[in-house]
Amino acid sequence: MIAAKVRKKLAGFTLDVEFTATAGVTVLFGASGAGKTLTLDCIAGFQRPDEGRILLDDAILYDGASGVNLRPQKRKCGYVFQNYALFPHLTLKQNLAFAADRLPRLERHRRINEMLEKFKLVEVADRKPDQLSGGQQQRCSVARALIGDPALLLLDEPARGLDAPLRADLYEVIRQVRRDFDIPVLLVTHDLAECFELGEEMFILREGRVVQSGPPSKVIARPASLDVAKLIGLYNLLPAEILQLDPQKNTSLLRVGDAQVTGRYYPGRLHGDKVWLCVPQAALRVKPKNGKPAAHQLLAELQSITERPQSLLLDFGDGLSVEAVREQVEPYRHNKEWVIEFPGDSLHVLSR
Numbered sequence: 001m002i003a004a005k006v007r008k009k010l011a012g013f014t015l016d017v018e019f020t021a022t023a024g025v026t027v028l029f030g031a032s033g034a035g036k037t038l039t040l041d042c043i044a045g046f047q048r049p050d051e052g053r054i055l056l057d058d059a060i061l062y063d064g065a066s067g068v069n070l071r072p073q074k075r076k077c078g079y080v081f082q083n084y085a086l087f088p089h090l091t092l093k094q095n096l097a098f099a100a101d102r103l104p105r106l107e108r109h110r111r112i113n114e115m116l117e118k119f120k121l122v123e124v125a126d127r128k129p130d131q132l133s134g135g136q137q138q139r140c141s142v143a144r145a146l147i148g149d150p151a152l153l154l155l156d157e158p159a160r161g162l163d164a165p166l167r168a169d170l171y172e173v174i175r176q177v178r179r180d181f182d183i184p185v186l187l188v189t190h191d192l193a194e195c196f197e198l199g200e201e202m203f204i205l206r207e208g209r210v211v212q213s214g215p216p217s218k219v220i221a222r223p224a225s226l227d228v229a230k231l232i233g234l235y236n237l238l239p240a241e242i243l244q245l246d247p248q249k250n251t252s253l254l255r256v257g258d259a260q261v262t263g264r265y266y267p268g269r270l271h272g273d274k275v276w277l278c279v280p281q282a283a284l285r286v287k288p289k290n291g292k293p294a295a296h297q298l299l300a301e302l303q304s305i306t307e308r309p310q311s312l313l314l315d316f317g318d319g320l321s322v323e324a325v326r327e328q329v330e331p332y333r334h335n336k337e338w339v340i341e342f343p344g345d346s347l348h349v350l351s352r
Helices: 036-044 092-099 105-118 134-146 164-180 192-198 216-221 226-232 326-332
Strands: 002-010 013-021 024-029 051-056 059-063 077-080 152-156 184-189 201-206 209-214 235-246 251-256 259-264 274-280 285-288 297-301 304-307 311-315 321-325 337-341 348-351
Touching: 002 036, 013 024, 013 036, 013 201, 013 209, 024 036, 024 164, 024 192, 036 077, 036 152, 036 184, 077 134, 092 105, 092 134, 105 134, 134 152, 134 164, 164 184, 164 192, 184 192, 192 216, 201 216, 201 226, 209 216, 209 226, 216 226, 226 235, 226 274, 226 348, 235 348, 251 274, 259 297, 285 321, 311 326, 321 326
Parallel strands: 024 184, 024 201, 077 152, 152 184
Antiparallel strands: 002 013, 002 051, 051 059, 201 209, 235 251, 235 274, 251 259, 274 348, 285 337, 297 337, 304 311, 311 321
16 A cells, blocks of 8 residues: 655745555556656655655555655666666567666576566567667566566556557556556546546646545546536536425526526535536437427536547537537437436535
8 A cells, every 4th residue: 555645836836735645557547747656756865855655555655754765776666767767778578687686696587588488578588678669668667667676656647649550559468467466556638538548546736736636437427617627628617597496306596698597415514505507518318499498407508519539529619518429419410409318316506
């Protein structure tokens, strides 16, 4: 288990995070500059925090109060850097041998061969990094980080710059690590799909602080704030007013524009509260206008359509967009007036 409470002040930026992670993949998610890589560097020992404490299993890696600050070589952390950081003048096998230098000779030989086989690198073991594909370099970087039997693996945007097939290959490697090594894995990314693909837990960082945490599916279903919802970027965020609240029926009534929509009961809210209605783009339902809209339907004029690999994104202006199944809307794509339905179970409200 890794437990970190770290504060580090840089010019114009302060990192102030606290979290724990157990065996499995934990994702640090956030925009560029949120403090994700700085968090890894503090844990690995490349940056010294100003204050705090970092524990890895029973070992104190850093304690600001007592002055403990282990060198990176003593921390039992494997680190996979964004640029792989392989030695260009050494072969793949020699890169692994360098990382295993502290092991006894026979154990070192066994571990090198084990890693070459485990990560499917036997046939390219005698090649130098510039003779390897990006995927092979990435697998070598992961193997090198693991060869010393670390208690923690740190991955800094490992899929950055990889095309789709190589990315899928890397994801399988990380899943293999999760299966074969009973250690925490901290994965830095700003790719939401990667969180779902690999993460069991996620911590959302914003401006140096953890603003929400939990399993990816739960975080996405219920963003904790307007800032988190904007960062995730999957939602319509619409100004609304709460008209009715009924805890017995577990329902509420909200005004959104000219429409009144029914949602679930929202504890802690009051009649007349002005809120942001947060609803996923993919949860809304659309159909061409045919007669007068019902009270719970919103009439909107289509502004544009964006093609997506398996869907269409319909933009109605004023921050309202709908991700729709292509086959259902394609025949009507030239219609200007549409009716939008709000499914109550998908509605979430945030403070204004």
